[in-house]
Amino acid sequence: MAITRKTTRASPPRKSERTQATIVEAATRVFAARGYDAAGMRDIAAAAKVNPALINIYFGSKAALFRQVVDRALSHAEMIEGDLDQLAERWASFTITGISRDRKRMQASKRALQLLMRSAGSDTARLTVRDIISEQIVDRVATRLHGAHAQERAALIATYLLGFAMMQRVIGIKALAEGDSDSCVRYLTQAIQRCIAGEP
Amino acid sequence: MAITRKTTRASPPRKSERTQATIVEAATRVFAARGYDAAGMRDIAAAAKVNPALINIYFGSKAALFRQVVDRALSHAEMIEGDLDQLAERWASFTITGISRDRKRMQASKRALQLLMRSAGSDTARLTVRDIISEQIVDRVATRLHGAHAQERAALIATYLLGFAMMQRVIGIKALAEGDSDSCVRYLTQAIQRCIAGEP
Numbered sequence: 001m002a003i004t005r006k007t008t009r010a011s012p013p014r015k016s017e018r019t020q021a022t023i024v025e026a027a028t029r030v031f032a033a034r035g036y037d038a039a040g041m042r043d044i045a046a047a048a049k050v051n052p053a054l055i056n057i058y059f060g061s062k063a064a065l066f067r068q069v070v071d072r073a074l075s076h077a078e079m080i081e082g083d084l085d086q087l088a089e090r091w092a093s094f095t096i097t098g099i100s101r102d103r104k105r106m107q108a109s110k111r112a113l114q115l116l117m118r119s120a121g122s123d124t125a126r127l128t129v130r131d132i133i134s135e136q137i138v139d140r141v142a143t144r145l146h147g148a149h150a151q152e153r154a155a156l157i158a159t160y161l162l163g164f165a166m167m168q169r170v171i172g173i174k175a176l177a178e179g180d181s182d183s184c185v186r187y188l189t190q191a192i193q194r195c196i197a198g199e200p
Numbered sequence: 201m202a203i204t205r206k207t208t209r210a211s212p213p214r215k216s217e218r219t220q221a222t223i224v225e226a227a228t229r230v231f232a233a234r235g236y237d238a239a240g241m242r243d244i245a246a247a248a249k250v251n252p253a254l255i256n257i258y259f260g261s262k263a264a265l266f267r268q269v270v271d272r273a274l275s276h277a278e279m280i281e282g283d284l285d286q287l288a289e290r291w292a293s294f295t296i297t298g299i300s301r302d303r304k305r306m307q308a309s310k311r312a313l314q315l316l317m318r319s320a321g322s323d324t325a326r327l328t329v330r331d332i333i334s335e336q337i338v339d340r341v342a343t344r345l346h347g348a349h350a351q352e353r354a355a356l357i358a359t360y361l362l363g364f365a366m367m368q369r370v371i372g373i374k375a376l377a378e379g380d381s382d383s384c385v386r387y388l389t390q391a392i393q394r395c396i397a398g399e400p
Contacts, residue, residue, distance in 0.1 A: 035235070035321055113320070120317035120370050121235055130372050138375060149383045151375035155367065156387050159376070163363015167355065170320050172330050175338060175351035176359070183349045186400030187356050191391035200386030 020058050023048045028069045032114040036066060036125035063124050070119075070132045073112035080140050087144075088196055092188035095161050096168070097181050106169070113170045116162070133158060147198035157195050160188060220258050223248045228269045232314040236266060236325035263324050270319075270332045273312035280340050287344075288396055292388035295361045296368070297381050306369070313370045316362070333358060347398035357395050360388060 026048035030039045041062055045052035059065040079091065099105045116133075119125035141154035164184075168176040176184065194200060226248035230239045241262055245252035259265040279291065299305045316333075319325035341354035364384075368376040376384065394400060 038238075116371075117317040117320035120314050121321075126371065133367075133371065134373060138373060142375075149380050152379040152383050153387065155373050155375035155379070156364075156384060158373070159363045159367045160360060160391070162367065163359045164356075166366075167333075167359045167362065171316075171326065171333065173334060173338060173355050173358070175342075175355035179352040179355070180349050183352050183400065184356060187353065187391075187395055190394055190400050191360070191387075194390055195387055200383065200390050 032111040035118040036122040088193035089189045153195040232311040235318040236322040288393035289389045353395040
């Protein structure tokens with residue numbers, strides 16, 4: 001879902017797009033910091049410096065805005081393309097070392113993971129996160145896999161990567177955050193490669 | 201940390217132990233449902249049907265009570281014992297199918313995972329979860345492993361198992377919750393076995 005779709009409204013498209021992007025950006029911060037239930041539309045409007053009514057005009061509801069936020073935060077479409085033989089290593093090294101070497105990316109990743117983890121506290125949020133992980137990650141990866149149980153294998157790959165990211169970046173397990181990252185990349189690559197190849 | 205340690209107080213040990221266990225049980229439910237910050241000592245006392253002052257007498261503070269709760273929820277000491285050759289398969293099948301076939305265990309597991317995921321919203325809770333995963337799971341598994349990078353390998357095993365459990369039971373990814381579980385057990389066993397054997 002692109003943020004730019006709902007732009008057939010009164011204000012000129014370019015300004016409207018910018019405003020929507022600003023709202024999504026602010027909402028990401030507020031949802032990550034407070035969790036879905038505690039984040040109010042007024043807090044988000046204040047963080048985005050827009051009139052609260054604008055959020056309803058652009059997104060319709062808090063639930064719909066949250067969906068856009070999670071969709072953007074968990075979207076790694078470009079990660080799924082490319083040579084199948086190199087995906088395992090690419091995913092593992094991007095998750096383990098690639099993100100952490102870029103401060104801005106690291107911050108965005110932490111927020112996405114916080115959104116994901118804090119969704120456990122709300123049914124609306126949890127179901128949104130479930131749908132978006134399923135559609136954006138599991139289904140897309142599964143279409144790239146040959147052989148039986150492609151959905152299960154794709155879901156396991158998502159589990160390994162998101163599990164690692166949560167434990168390293170949000171929980172802060174020392175061996176993952178400060179340990180030998182080359183070694184972690186090798187083990188994770190191998191685990192993912194088995195799922196790609198369809199060889200348990 | 202056993203719940204039964206702080207029992208050198210006025211009331212007879214057995215009743216005191218039972219009361220403490222009741223408080224920890226109630227606190228587990230309240231923390232899992234509300235998250236650390238929103239859970240009040242009064243709510244926990246009400247859920248446990250005890251005087252709020254008793255909680256302070258037994259546990260000292262909300263932070264200390266939370267530590268006991270997480271310690272109990274994430275403690276799987278018996279899982280770490282046994283023949284090293286069979287640990288990978290035992291962990292994978294217990295996590296994937298063993299727990300979900302037992303309603304009570306499944307409920308307890310869901311609560312433990314919710315505690316873990318919701319800890320992302322609070323620094324106190326997150327650091328407690330980090331310490332307990334490190335001490336109760338990573339360190340203990342690491343002492344059983346031979347060869348280099350035992351801490352990293354143990355942390356990866358914890359990542360695979362907790363990652364799977366979160367995605368299956370809390371987020372509810374369909375391929376993991378309703379897909380071919382034998383196939384998932386085989387892939388997960390293989391990923392863990394590599395970490396145990398020290399062969400990436």
